[in-house]
């Protein structure tokens with residue numbers, strides 16, 4: 001699971017590839033590497049660790065073309081040997097790969113039996129060794145033959161010292177965009193077209209089994225029969241701006257602080273106050289279509305699945321339509337019994353999460369229409385869905401997602417309202433809901449203004465190694481998200497748990513070193529959560545409560561309370577989540593963790 005980039009043209013390929021890799025680090029940062037052809041030989045440099053390590057070791061010069069890779073390790077530990085690119089034994093070609101080769105072991109054994117020496121533990125090296133075996137002057141044909149033996153998924157770029165003016169690319173179930181500028185005679189490839197540093201490109205995406213020969217300013221694409229095919233190209237609106245922390249210590253903190261604005265942008269112009277109707281720009285589903293659905297199935301992973309669970313609850317509570325949120329990595333292997341009368345919603349910040357894409361394809365094959373809720377334009381999910389609602393949250397750089405989640409919840413709230421209006425929700429009820437939603441940006445701001453209080457709480461709780469995060473209904477999902485944020489960036493054991501389930505097992509773990517963070521904002525279950533808090537308090541747990549101003553009873557039980565602006569039960573996830581994000585941030589800060597790029601994680605998980 002990785003990012004791949006390549007450039008061939010008049011500018012310095014090394015410089016362009018390094019800039020591309022900087023933007024692709026969200027796909028993994030276990031190692032990085034670059035290879036190019038220069039003076040008739042393959043030159044390469046690769047290093048374990050982040051791009052900064054590669055930059056320190058960089059010794060390449062005068063390349064005619066270059067390919068670059070940023071890795072999230074799947075096969076083989078994180079070290080220099082397993083970093084991409086991988087070369088054949090004669091050092092005549094170099095390959096980079098995103099994906100997984102499932103039958104790599106069998107192929108490796110065959111190659112070893114025929115005398116090939118491997119230098120890495122990766123599945124990728126098998127491909128380059130196979131290409132070397134089949135190469136007889138036609139690099140694309142050799143790659144095609146090698147890929148015919150391979151089972152798995154891939155996006156690949158390959159260069160050869162005898163073909164200095166070419167990059168060969170191939171893809172199967174992994175994104176690979178090719179951008180060509182015939183005027184400047186430049187060509188790019190990337191796992192993500194948003195990383196192209198030029199806005200003047202004709203762009204196409206490689207489909208399964210296609211192989212491309214990329215040269216300066218033009219590209220030839222072949223199908224599996226090695227016949228040349230004409231690809232449809234498009235001009236994409238790409239507006240790259242260099243990410244900036246804008247004075248914040250970390251991207252994560254900056255993105256937390258952006259939320260009053262990003263939530264505002266997610267709802268801006270999408271609700272007609274007079275009529276009580278929701279209007280998404282070019283939604284792509286007619287009112288008749290939406291009215292005809294009997295069920296909604298939401299597919300997502302990670303934080304997006306938490307937003308999805310809240311969205312499913314909104315759809316049930318507002319629109320009275322049976323709705324479920326399924327974790328995509330599970331859903332893809334289950335019998336979901338999807339039928340075309342179910343609307344499928346795929347939620348993903350990046351639009352590139354492999355499991356969400358796979359589940360979406362299964363839903364499509366079952367005849368369902370797909371609505372995507374995404375942040376990143378031109379991503380795979382936005383291209384494969386029937387319609388898209390964009391979050392408009394701006395680039396999210398920190399691996400740990402914050403602003404995307406609150407924007408997802410805002411969009412889901414509006415979508416549920418839309419479905420509800422189509423099913424007869426009275427205008428006044430819609431208006432009241434929206435009026436409460438409109439206040440959320442300001443209420444998030446109030447939480448941000450109280451950040452010093454959260455920092456003080458974080459300092460008090462930062463030394464604990466285990467936490468329960470508990471809540472009921474909307475606050476249960478919020479507790480899952482709060483726990484996920486804490487474990488992602490602080491590496492402490494934090495578990496989200498429905499408050500009512502504690503007594504069925506988890507409570508056995510409670511002692512004075514096991515704090516319980518309780519989200520108390522749901523009015524409907526206020527008394528129940530207070531009973532649960534009393535139960536853990538009685539067993540010695542330190543209790544930190546996030547409670548709405550004015551909540552009675554909590555002071556008598558909790559050791560510490562962070563007061564939140566009161567809102568409705570349905571909208572309480574916004575402010576509670578932001579408070580949990582800040583708590584996690586300050587605990588991670590106190591524990592000296594790598595906040596923007598936590599160990600072992602990647603922003604976009606492009607393998608299953």
Ligand code: G6P
Nearest residue numbers: 301302303304348349350353401
């Ligand atoms: C990764 C990220 C998470 C994110 C999840 C889903 O695990 O580290 O922060 O929630 O992927 O990503 P998506 O882009 O599909 O929302």
